[in-house]
Amino acid sequence: MxxxxxxxxxxxxxxxxxxxxxxxxxxxxxxxxxxxxxxxxxxxxxxxxxxxxxxxxxxxxxxxxxxxxxxxxxxxxIADPTKIFYEPKTESHHHFYNVDTGELTDFNADLKMTDIIPDAPKGMMVKGVDVTIRVGAA
Amino acid sequence: MxxxxxxxxxxxxxxxxxxxxxxxxxxxxxxxxxxxxxxxxxxxxxxxxxxxxxxxxxxxxxxxxxxxxxxxxxxxxIADPTKIFYEPKTESHHHFYNVDTGELTDFNADLKMTDIIPDAPKGMMVKGVDVTIRVGAA
DNA sequence: TATTTGTTTAGACTGTCTCTAAATAGATAT
DNA sequence: ATATCTATTTAGAGACAGTCTAAACAAATA
Structure with a gap:
């Protein structure tokens, strides 16, 4: 694909x-x-x-x-509270979200987040893990 | 406090x-x-x-x-694309988000997420790390 | 050709959230 | 206390992303 x-x-x-x-x-x-x-x-x-x-x-x-x-x-x-952003589905990566400008940037997940997350609640299935790092002017 | x-x-x-x-x-x-x-x-x-x-x-x-x-x-x-939820600021924890019902539930972060995340972009400061696990009917 | 199914459309509508300008309350100075 | 200044609250209008509806259109099939 x-x-x-x-x-x-x-x-x-x-x-x-x-x-x-x-x-x-x-x-x-x-x-x-x-x-x-x-x-x-x-x-x-x-x-x-x-x-x-x-x-x-x-x-x-x-x-x-x-x-x-x-x-x-x-x-x-889902990172900007006012709107949804769409992106091509590539290898596992996550996002920096600039709270001042609303800008999104990627970072690669060298460590699989799925390795460190807990099990889903009973009867539920994990659809995905999203990590958002909120950043702003220092 | x-x-x-x-x-x-x-x-x-x-x-x-x-x-x-x-x-x-x-x-x-x-x-x-x-x-x-x-x-x-x-x-x-x-x-x-x-x-x-x-x-x-x-x-x-x-x-x-x-x-x-x-x-x-x-x-x-920020997990539900339609609205913001507010919660008391307690010890570090993250969220399951049920994509079918919109329900939020907590899970504790035994492993500090800050240990495994990359540095913020130049001149930027990390304001927080949010992990959302999207779950749904199996 | 007629029928069915799936897709697109304009425009009305919803819900969350923000803004504005006026009223009110609280704090400070006289 | 009274007057003055600043902060907070308010109703209601407005902004904006996103959804819904019902009609038009397209494509496939009978």
């Missing part, structure tokens, strides 16, 4: 690999978000996908990002 | 210890949130503080919780 894809057919195949029907709008959105390591909010995707022309509606942007996250193609980052 | 305080004068003193001017409204809110280990949203605090009668306005609830967090008396929990 190749991330950071640009080509339309490759993108369509990638979507199918994740069980997502490829449509024009979905390919457009995937093309933007998966082009490189980045964290984009729904409104940022909205802006980039509709540069000038209007291709994808707001509802579709929100629905599509949610769908991508549910299918495991992208990851939601 | 005694958390889980109920008594009004103790609460007022606690607020002063944290550099917060004690007012009727602030003491009411502190009394609710600091009474025990719990995670409350602003709207939940709003509901509890105004049982029947109306004592504290919405604006004051939001402003006060933000003030408490800034002064270090309570902690903001």
């Amino acid at each position: 190749e991330l950071y894809v640009r080509n339309t057919t490759e993108l369509a195949n990638l979507l199918r690999d994740y069980g997502i029907t490829a449509t024009l709008q979905r390919v457009e959105i995937a093309g933007i978000l998966l082009s490189k390591k980045q964290h984009l909010s729904a409104e940022q995707v909205m802006g980039k996908v509709n540069q000038g022309r209007s291709i994808v509606s707001k509802a579709t942007v929100y629905n599509t990002l949610r769908l991508f996250a549910k299918k495991g193609l992208v990851k939601e980052v | 005694e958390l889980y305080v109920r008594n009004t004068t103790e609460l007022a003193n606690l607020l002063r210890d944290y550099g917060i001017t004690a007012t009727l409204q602030r003491v009411e809110i502190a009394g609710i949130l600091l009474s025990k280990k719990q995670h409350l949203s602003a709207e939940q605090v709003m509901g509890k503080v105004n049982q029947g009668r109306s004592i504290v306005s919405k604006a004051t609830v939001y402003n006060t919780l933000r003030l408490f967090a800034k002064k270090g008396l309570v902690k903001e929990v």
